[in-house]
Amino acid sequence: MGSQKTVGERLWAFAIWAVVIFFIINVVALVAAVVVNSFGTRWFNAWLPAGFTTRWYASAWQEFQLDEVLIVTFEVVGAVVLLSGLLGVPAAYALARRNFPGKRLILLMFLLPMMIPPITFGIPLATVLYQLHLGGSMSGVILANLVPTVPFVVLVMIPFIEQIDPRIEAAARVFGAGTGALFLRILIPLLAPGILAALLLVLVRTIAMFELTFFTAGPGSQTLVVALYYAVYAAGVRAGQSIDAMAVVYMVTTLVWLLIALRFVDPTQIVTRAKREAAH
Amino acid sequence: MTEPAAAEAPERLPLRVRLKLYELDGVTLLVLPAVLFVAALFVYPFVYGFVLSFQPKAGAWFANYAKFFSDPFLYDTIAATFRLAIPATLINVLISVPVAMRVRRMRYRRLLTTILVIPITLGTVLIAEGLLTYLGPQGWFNRTLVLFGFEKVRLIHNYTGVMLSLILSGFPFTFLLTLSYITGIDPSLEQAASTLGASARARFWHILMPLLAQGLAINLCLSFVQTFSVFPSAVLLGAPAGDTRVVSIAAYQAAYEQYDNSMASAIAMIMGFSQLLVVLLILAGRNLFYRGAVGAGKG
Numbered sequence: 115m116g117s118q119k120t121v122g123e124r125l126w127a128f129a130i131w132a133v134v135i136f137f138i139i140n141v142v143a144l145v146a147a148v149v150v151n152s153f154g155t156r157w158f159n160a161w162l163p164a165g166f167t168t169r170w171y172a173s174a175w176q177e178f179q180l181d182e183v184l185i186v187t188f189e190v191v192g193a194v195v196l197l198s199g200l201l202g203v204p205a206a207y208a209l210a211r212r213n214f215p216g217k218r219l220i221l222l223m224f225l226l227p228m229m230i231p232p233i234t235f236g237i238p239l240a241t242v243l244y245q246l247h248l249g250g251s252m253s254g255v256i257l258a259n260l261v262p263t264v265p266f267v268v269l270v271m272i273p274f275i276e277q278i279d280p281r282i283e284a285a286a287r288v289f290g291a292g293t294g295a296l297f298l299r300i301l302i303p304l305l306a307p308g309i310l311a312a313l314l315l316v317l318v319r320t321i322a323m324f325e326l327t328f329f330t331a332g333p334g335s336q337t338l339v340v341a342l343y344y345a346v347y348a349a350g351v352r353a354g355q356s357i358d359a360m361a362v363v364y365m366v367t368t369l370v371w372l373l374i375a376l377r378f379v380d381p382t383q384i385v386t387r388a389k390r391e392a393a394h
Numbered sequence: 395m396t397e398p399a400a401a402e403a404p405e406r407l408p409l410r411v412r413l414k415l416y417e418l419d420g421v422t423l424l425v426l427p428a429v430l431f432v433a434a435l436f437v438y439p440f441v442y443g444f445v446l447s448f449q450p451k452a453g454a455w456f457a458n459y460a461k462f463f464s465d466p467f468l469y470d471t472i473a474a475t476f477r478l479a480i481p482a483t484l485i486n487v488l489i490s491v492p493v494a495m496r497v498r499r500m501r502y503r504r505l506l507t508t509i510l511v512i513p514i515t516l517g518t519v520l521i522a523e524g525l526l527t528y529l530g531p532q533g534w535f536n537r538t539l540v541l542f543g544f545e546k547v548r549l550i551h552n553y554t555g556v557m558l559s560l561i562l563s564g565f566p567f568t569f570l571l572t573l574s575y576i577t578g579i580d581p582s583l584e585q586a587a588s589t590l591g592a593s594a595r596a597r598f599w600h601i602l603m604p605l606l607a608q609g610l611a612i613n614l615c616l617s618f619v620q621t622f623s624v625f626p627s628a629v630l631l632g633a634p635a636g637d638t639r640v641v642s643i644a645a646y647q648a649a650y651e652q653y654d655n656s657m658a659s660a661i662a663m664i665m666g667f668s669q670l671l672v673v674l675l676i677l678a679g680r681n682l683f684y685r686g687a688v689g690a691g692k693g
Contacts, residue, residue: 123594126492127496130492130493130496131496133489133493134493134496134497134506137565138509138510140528140535140562141509141510141512141513141562143528143534143535144521144524144525144527144528144562145512145516145524147524147527147528147533147534148520148523148524148527151527157532158532159532161534161537201427201428201431202428204424204425204427204428205424205425205426205427205428205429207421207424208421208422208423208424208425209425211421212417212418212419212421212422213417214416214417214418214422215416215418220425220429223429223432223433223436223437224428224432226436227432227436229615229616229619230619230666230669231619231620231622231623231669232623233623233625233642233645233665234623234662234665234666234669235436235439235440235662235666236662237443237645237646237649237658237659237661237662238439238440238442238443238444238446238659238662239435239436239439240649241439241442241443241446241649241655241658241659242435242438242439242442257435258435260431260435261432261435261436264428264431264432265428265432268428293420293421293424318515322515322516322517323517324517324518324519324625324626325623325625325626329649339517339519339520342519342520342523343519343626343630346519346522346523346526346630347629347630349526354527357523358523358527361520361523361524364520365516365520368515368516368517369512369515369516372511372512372515376508376511380504380507381504381507381508381510381511381570
């Protein structure tokens with residue numbers, strides 16, 4: 115804005131950029147350290163490993179049964195995405211279009227599971243799921259993961275639905291469309307970008323959701339991130355490179371979906387769209 | 395049923411119409427599945443956990459809480475958590491403001507925000523694993539320190555490691571949140587102040603800060619609550635038996651190592667109420683400092 119900058123302002127700007135660049139260098143180096151180590155033969159007392167190999171990927175695939183873990187991960191994530199869409203979008207529609215008594219209470223009820231960290235509600239939730247004999251199974255993991263994602267879809271979708279002109283729906287009603295036909299023929303096509311964005315964010319969050327899966331997963335229902343935690347926790351049992359190979363598989367799985375998601379959403383949306391609701 | 399009622403009060407509207415007056419109809423019912431789901435798997439477990447925490451394995455109804463607050467091995471976890479959460483939150487939120495101020499008009503904002511979303515997406519488990527390699531005694535960070543003639547520092551399996559992981563995973567989150575609040579403020583307000591001769595500093599303290607106070611308070615709350623519930627990095631990157639034995643570790647051990655669900659619920663409730671307490675303090679502090687000046691932002 116101001117055309118003349120004092121020395122102080124320049125120093126201040128320089129300091130801020132230095133902080134940002136230092137931060138980014140560390141993030142990049144942290145990711146690079148994992149990738150380099152996963153391809154290294156022996157890495158001791160040097161800047162880089164002595165040689166490069168891909169054999170750790172084969173051993174990680176076998177040791178950690180990554181094919182099974184990946185299948186479980188995609189089954190869990192797929193079910194969570196589908197169910198949170200099916201539960202969340204209709205609820206968002208009702209909340210966007212109707213002003214009924216108790217609406218504020220319902221909105222608060224949807225806000226809390228997103229603001230309260232999973233660690234806090236995860237233990238009572240896991241206790242209840244184990245009592246219902248759902249703990250330690252796929253369905254338990256899916257149900258637990260839905261707790262923050264259903265409210266997330268609701269709160270993300272409300273502003274999208276509010277943008278649609280209600281007269282379009284009124285016109286469809288005049289021509290005899292019921293609520294079902296209204297959804298299938300009018301709303302879903304119009305809301306497709308919003309639904310896609312919301313569900314992609316659910317997908318990325320669910321792949322990385324550690325706490326809730328950790329509390330409810332049994333031996334056959336571990337997702338990738340939980341398997342990675344156990345591998346790091348028991349470090350020393352397996353070769354470090356093997357664990358890092360698994361970490362790379364996890365990173366690739368997450369980042370591919372992140373890149374797809376970023377084609378449809380602004381990065382700030384990943385934290386803000388839903389959190390923004392908290393301000394009201 | 396309806397006929398005699400209609401005969402008694404002929405001017406009374408049918409139930410359907412009366413409900414419609416409150417905007418309760420078929421469309422409103424669409425909210426029910428989601429509400430029932432959240433009620434069953436969020437509200438009910440909380441209430442259940444609360445009740446369960448007062449049904450200890452042995453002793454009086456408050457025995458779990460009495461045990462927690464009399465055993466230093468347990469109550470020290472609260473202090474350990476606060477020692478991590480308060481500095482991490484303050485660092486993340488305070489740095490996010492000047493950085494977001496710079497970045498908001500930057501050309502490559504989208505690129506920067508994309509880079510910063512990566513640590514959020516990867517999550518704390520991967521950051522912990524990466525930092526173990528990167529910050530370890532043979533890692534690149536210590537090698538760089540030695541290269542510039544410094545001493546090696548111990549950065550993992552202690553308090554510092556957990557703090558660094560909280561900054562790495564927490565800063566992008568607070569930054570993106572602050573950025574969205576700052577870009578939500580109408581730029582013409584600042585331009586008007588600039589036209590009237592306000593310096594950059596005056597514009598910041600008198601225009602932006604009051605408008606930002608609401609958002610910063612919420613940002614402080616969310617960051618605090620997240621850092622307070624640190625778990626994977628405190629185990630993997632910290633000293634889980636020592637000074638990073640945080641309250642979530644105590645809750646986990648009660649539930650999955652001692653199989654005492656009642657005690658675990660009590661610890662989860664203590665964790666939840668500590669978070670609630672700090673959130674209320676932050677919100678009260680906001681009202682104390684910025685009475686009247688808030689509420690004009692885009693929100």
